[in-house]
Amino acid sequence: MRILVLGGDGYLGWPTALHFSARDHEVAVVDNLARRRWHRARATASLTPIESLPDRIEAWREVSGRDIVAHFGDVTDASFLDRVIADFLPEAIVHYAEQASAPFSMISREHAVETQVNNVVGTLNVLFAVREHVPACHLVKLGTMGEYGTPNIDIEEGYIEIEHKGRRDILPFPKLPGSIYHLSKVHDSHNIHFACRTWGLRATDLNQGVVYGVETEETALDERLLTRFDYDELFGTALNRFCVQAVIGHPLTVYGSGTQVRGFLNVRDTLQCVDLAVLNPAALGEFRVFNQFTEQFSIMELAELVKRAGDALGYTVEIDRYVNPRVEAEHHYYNAVNEKLLGLGLKPHHLGDELVRSMLTVIARHRHRVITDAIEPSVRWRPDAQGSLERLDEDLARERSPQRSRTGVRAPAA
Amino acid sequence: MRILVLGGDGYLGWPTALHFSARDHEVAVVDNLARRRWHRARATASLTPIESLPDRIEAWREVSGRDIVAHFGDVTDASFLDRVIADFLPEAIVHYAEQASAPFSMISREHAVETQVNNVVGTLNVLFAVREHVPACHLVKLGTMGEYGTPNIDIEEGYIEIEHKGRRDILPFPKLPGSIYHLSKVHDSHNIHFACRTWGLRATDLNQGVVYGVETEETALDERLLTRFDYDELFGTALNRFCVQAVIGHPLTVYGSGTQVRGFLNVRDTLQCVDLAVLNPAALGEFRVFNQFTEQFSIMELAELVKRAGDALGYTVEIDRYVNPRVEAEHHYYNAVNEKLLGLGLKPHHLGDELVRSMLTVIARHRHRVITDAIEPSVRWRPDAQGSLERLDEDLARERSPQRSRTGVRAPAA
Numbered sequence: 111m112r113i114l115v116l117g118g119d120g121y122l123g124w125p126t127a128l129h130f131s132a133r134d135h136e137v138a139v140v141d142n143l144a145r146r147r148w149h150r151a152r153a154t155a156s157l158t159p160i161e162s163l164p165d166r167i168e169a170w171r172e173v174s175g176r177d178i179v180a181h182f183g184d185v186t187d188a189s190f191l192d193r194v195i196a197d198f199l200p201e202a203i204v205h206y207a208e209q210a211s212a213p214f215s216m217i218s219r220e221h222a223v224e225t226q227v228n229n230v231v232g233t234l235n236v237l238f239a240v241r242e243h244v245p246a247c248h249l250v251k252l253g254t255m256g257e258y259g260t261p262n263i264d265i266e267e268g269y270i271e272i273e274h275k276g277r278r279d280i281l282p283f284p285k286l287p288g289s290i291y292h293l294s295k296v297h298d299s300h301n302i303h304f305a306c307r308t309w310g311l312r313a314t315d316l317n318q319g320v321v322y323g324v325e326t327e328e329t330a331l332d333e334r335l336l337t338r339f340d341y342d343e344l345f346g347t348a349l350n351r352f353c354v355q356a357v358i359g360h361p362l363t364v365y366g367s368g369t370q371v372r373g374f375l376n377v378r379d380t381l382q383c384v385d386l387a388v389l390n391p392a393a394l395g396e397f398r399v400f401n402q403f404t405e406q407f408s409i410m411e412l413a414e415l416v417k418r419a420g421d422a423l424g425y426t427v428e429i430d431r432y433v434n435p436r437v438e439a440e441h442h443y444y445n446a447v448n449e450k451l452l453g454l455g456l457k458p459h460h461l462g463d464e465l466v467r468s469m470l471t472v473i474a475r476h477r478h479r480v481i482t483d484a485i486e487p488s489v490r491w492r493p494d495a496q497g498s499l500e501r502l503d504e505d506l507a508r509e510r511s512p513q514r515s516r517t518g519v520r521a522p523a524a
Numbered sequence: 525m526r527i528l529v530l531g532g533d534g535y536l537g538w539p540t541a542l543h544f545s546a547r548d549h550e551v552a553v554v555d556n557l558a559r560r561r562w563h564r565a566r567a568t569a570s571l572t573p574i575e576s577l578p579d580r581i582e583a584w585r586e587v588s589g590r591d592i593v594a595h596f597g598d599v600t601d602a603s604f605l606d607r608v609i610a611d612f613l614p615e616a617i618v619h620y621a622e623q624a625s626a627p628f629s630m631i632s633r634e635h636a637v638e639t640q641v642n643n644v645v646g647t648l649n650v651l652f653a654v655r656e657h658v659p660a661c662h663l664v665k666l667g668t669m670g671e672y673g674t675p676n677i678d679i680e681e682g683y684i685e686i687e688h689k690g691r692r693d694i695l696p697f698p699k700l701p702g703s704i705y706h707l708s709k710v711h712d713s714h715n716i717h718f719a720c721r722t723w724g725l726r727a728t729d730l731n732q733g734v735v736y737g738v739e740t741e742e743t744a745l746d747e748r749l750l751t752r753f754d755y756d757e758l759f760g761t762a763l764n765r766f767c768v769q770a771v772i773g774h775p776l777t778v779y780g781s782g783t784q785v786r787g788f789l790n791v792r793d794t795l796q797c798v799d800l801a802v803l804n805p806a807a808l809g810e811f812r813v814f815n816q817f818t819e820q821f822s823i824m825e826l827a828e829l830v831k832r833a834g835d836a837l838g839y840t841v842e843i844d845r846y847v848n849p850r851v852e853a854e855h856h857y858y859n860a861v862n863e864k865l866l867g868l869g870l871k872p873h874h875l876g877d878e879l880v881r882s883m884l885t886v887i888a889r890h891r892h893r894v895i896t897d898a899i900e901p902s903v904r905w906r907p908d909a910q911g912s913l914e915r916l917d918e919d920l921a922r923e924r925s926p927q928r929s930r931t932g933v934r935a936p937a938a
Contacts, residue, residue: 188633219602219652223645230644230711231637234704238633245908262693263686272677272686272698277857279676284686284695285714286721290648293718297644297711300699304707307700308851308905437722443691491722 113388114198115139116185116236117206118178119146119163122252122321122380124337126204128328129381130388131176138198139163140191140207142184144228145338145345148214154345154484156338157354157476158324169334185232188239195239202388203240205251207232208294211344212256213435213489215291222290229294230301237305248391249302249313250384255373255403255446257296257317259286260439265446268315268399283399288438289491299399306397313396314387318380319373319403322349322461324472326378337377339473342484349374349412351485353466356420356427357473358480363487366434368410371444373403376459386454401448404458419466437491527802528612529553530599530650531620532592533560533577536666536735536794538751540618542742543795544802545590552612553577554605554621556598558642559752559759562628568759568898570752571768571890572738583748599646602653609653616802617654619665621646622708625758626670627849627903629705636704643708644715651719662805663716663727664798669787669817669860671710671731673700674853679860682729682813697813702852703905713813720811727810728801732794733787733817736763736875738886740792751791753887756898763788763826765899767880770834770841771887772894777901780848782824785858787817790873800868815862818872833880851905 113130117123118139131137141163149155161169167178179198183190185207195203208229209215215225233251240247258265261284270283282303285296298315305311329335340346341354352362375383383402392398407415413429420427434440452458459465527544531537532553545551555577563569575583581592593612597604599621609617622643623629629639647665654661672679675698684697696717699710712729719725743749754760755768766776789797797816806812821829827843834841848854866872873879 188637219649222652223602223648226644226648226715227641230640234637234640235633238636261695263688263691263695266688270686270688270698272684274677274680274684277677281675281677281698282700284684284698286696287714287718288722290715290718293711293714296714297640297707300701300707300710301640301704304701304704308702310906492724 111201111388112136112198114195114200114203115206116203117141117208118180119143120206121338121340122377123206124166125326125329125377125381126206126384127178128170128335129326129385131170131178132174132328138179138181138194140181140183140185140194142182144209152344152484154342154481155479157341157473157479158336158339159476159479160336160338161334166334169332173332173335185235186228188235191235192239192242196243199244200247202248202250202391203236204384204388205233205236205249208252209291212289212291214344215289215294216489216491225291226294226297230297233298233301237302237311240311241305241309245309245311246394248388249311250387251298251302251313251315253299253315253317254292254295255317255319255401256292257285257287257299258283258446259288260442260444261286262443265401267401267447267450268317288436303397306395310395312392312394314392314398314400316383316387316400316402319375320347320349321375321377321380322347323377324469326381341480343487343489348409349416352413352416353469353473354480355485356416356425357470357477358482359426360482360485361428361430362413362416363485364409364413364429364431365436365487366431367440368413368431369408369440370438371406371408371442373401373406373446373448374461375402375404376461378459379404379456382456383451386451386456390454400450401446402451403446403448405461406444406446415461415463415466419463419470422463423467423470432487435487435490525615525802526550526612528609528614528617529620530617531555531622532594533557534620535752535754536791537620538580539740539743539791539795540620540798541592542584542749543740543799545584545592546588546742552593552595552608554595554597554599554608556596558623566758566898568756568895569893571755571887571893572750572753573890573893574750574752575748580748583746587746587749599649600642602649605649606653606656610657613658614661616662616664616805617650618798618802619647619650619663622666623705626703626705628758629703629708630903630905639705640708640711644711647712647715651716651725654725655719655723659723659725660808662802663725664801665712665716665727665729667709667713667729667731668706669731669733669815670706671699671701671713672697672860673702674856674858675700676857679815681815681861681864682731702850717811720809724809726806726808727812728806729811729813730797730801730816731813733789734761734763735789735791735794736761737791738883740795755894757901757903762823763830766827766830767883767887768894769899770830770839771884771891772896773840774896774899775842775844776827776830777899778823778827778843778845779850779901780845781854782827782845783822783854784852785820785822785856787815787820787860787862788875789816789818790875792873793818793870796870797865800865800870804868814864815860816865817860817862819875820858820860829875829877829880833877833884836877837881837884846901849901849904
C-alpha cells in the first residue's frame, strides 16, 4: 500500500514509517520538525541521540535497502499538503502531525492558541485534501484516551447507546478533556466524524493511551535508527519520565495522590495497532473509533513498579508526591473498553518488571545526555493556585467525598 | 451592570446593546465589521438600510440620551481584546462575535478554516482575558441548537444523565453538528466548559434556535436604529428568507422535503433570553447550557405559514422544493427541551399569521433594496453531488427507511 505518515519524524511517526517500510509498503513521511524546534527553544532534547531525518532515512536505506520519501513542510500549509497528497495518492494516511503535549498547551494563551490552531487547521487541511484528491483513502488519526476524561461510567469506544425517555440512539461518547491539547483532539474528532458523515470519507480515530518504551523491532537494528525519547516536563509521559528519573537518581514525580488511573501501551503495540487499523480499513463513510491501550494502571502503581525494577538493578529510587500541577480528579472511577483492536488480532506486550528493567538498561546507556533542568513540573493548569502539600492533603480529603452539582460540573476546587 | 457586547454591530448584537442600554446598564460594544465586509465582497446587503456603527450610536444618544461605547477591532487580536476588557472590566460579556453562517463555512477549505479559526481563537482569547482581568465576569456565549444535530432521543439542555452498565453520570449531551460552522460552536462549547471546570470561570452557553423578526422595542424607535436583516443564501435564515421571497414574488426556497424540524424564536425573545441569562448569572465554576428557542416547526410548516400570510396580503406565493444543498436527515425525530429559560421567566412571542403579516409589511417598505442574485442556494455540502429532483425523490424514499450501522453512523448517501 501507499502509506503517508504525517509527523513521520516523531517518537511514534518515525517507528511507524520504518514498520510499514519494512513490510514492503511504499512509505512517504511529512514533518515540519516542530518537535525538534520546540525542544531547542527550551534547551531540552531527546534522551536518545537522534539523527536528522535525511540521515535516518539514509541509514534505513543502508540497513534495509528500502526507500522512504521525506517531505519537509507543515500540514497547516494547505498548498504544500495538497501537493504532497495529489502526487503520492496515498491509500492510507497515518496522522501524528500535531502538537501533542498537554502542559505545552497550558503554558500561556499563545501556546493554547498555537496548539488548537495547529491541530485543528492541520486536520481540516488533511480532510479537504483527501476529499479533493483521494476520497477513498483511509485516514488513521491519532486521538487520545484523554478525550473522554474520567466519567463515572465505563468508557466505550467512541460511541455509546443511550436509552432516554423511552427512545434509543447510538451517539458519540461524551467528552470531558482535561487540557487545551486534549480539547484540540476532541475538536479533531468532531471534524473528522463530520467529514465521514457528510462527504463519505473513511477514518479511524485511535484514542491512544499513554505510550511507553524506547525501542521497536526496526529502531533496534541500528543506533542511527533510534527514535526520540522525551523525559522532560512537557513532552515526557508518565512511565518514560519515571524510568529516566530512576536512572539519574531524581525522585519520581508523582502528581498529587497518584491515584489517577489511565490506559497505557507499549510503543511496539502502537505499531501493531496502527498496522491493524491500516490493513483493516474503515468502510466508506464510516468514522470508526478504537480505544488504543492494553492495560490500566494508576500513576502510583507505575511509580512503584519503576522503584521495584530500579531497586533490583541497584538504583536508589524515591517516590515524591508533587502538588498536582493539573486540575484533574485524583480519586475517580475508571474502566475503559478496548475490545476492537483485540478483536482485530492485537497481541499485547504486557508491562512488568522485566520490561521496565530493560527500559532502564537502555536509558542508562544514554544517561550522560540527561538535562535535569526540565524535569520538575512548572506549568500549572491554574496559574493563580498557590499549591502546597498542605493544600494537597485538603484537596485529597475533599476529593474522597466528591460533590457533584446537578449540571454535572464538579464543584470547583477552592 | 457593565455589559460588553462582542459582535455589537450585528443582527442580534446591536439590538442587544440597545436593550441593555435602555435598561440603564453601562454598555460597550466590540465589532470588526466582518459581516458588513463579507456582504460587500459578495455584493449583497442587509434588506434594511443600516447606519454605520458610529452613526447608529449617535442616533441612540439623540433618541435615548444614553451612551454606548464602541471599540473597533477583532476578538482574534488578543492584545486588542485584552485592553478592552482590562479597561472596561465588564461584569457580563455577551459574545456574538463569530462567523455565524453554515453555508459560508461550507464554500471552500479557506472558508472552513476561516470560520473555525475565527470562532475558536476569538473565544479562547475571551476566556484567557476573562481569566486574567475579570475572573468573576459572566460569559454569555451564543451557541446554536445545531450543535446537537437530530439525534433519535430528546435533546436535553447541555447535559444528559446516562445510565450505563449499572453506573450513572451526568455528562455533556453528545453532539452531531451539521456544518463546519456548527462544529466551531461545538468546539467553543468544549473550550468554555473546560475553562469553567479548570479555572473556575462562569458561563452560559445559549444554544439558540433559528431567529426571525425585523424589529425590537428599541430598533423601532427610529429608522436610524434599525438592525440588519439578511435574506441572502449565506446569512439569511429560514423564515426571514421566506418572508423576503414572498414579498418579491420569488418561490420560497424549501430545501429537500421540508420535513426538517428545528427550534425557532422571535428576535425579541432573543433579547429576553439574553437579559434573563445576564441578570441570573451562572455560579462561579459553572458551565450552564440553555436551549434558547420557543417553538418547533418543520421548514414546510413555515413555508405554508408564509404563503398563507402572503396570500392574505395579496401576494402570490409559491413554494418550490429545491434539491437539498445540505447533507442532513430530512425525516427524523426531533424533540428538544427548553425549560430553563421558561423557568427564569421567559414569556414567548409565538409565531402566527399576524406576526408574519407584520414582518411582510415591514419588508415591503424595503423591497426596492432586495438583491435577487444571491437568493438561490449555490453552496453544496457535497460539491461532487450531482443533485436533481429525481435524485431527491430517491433520497427521500431511502430516508424513510433509514439504515443505521452499529457505530451510529448513518449509511452514507450513495
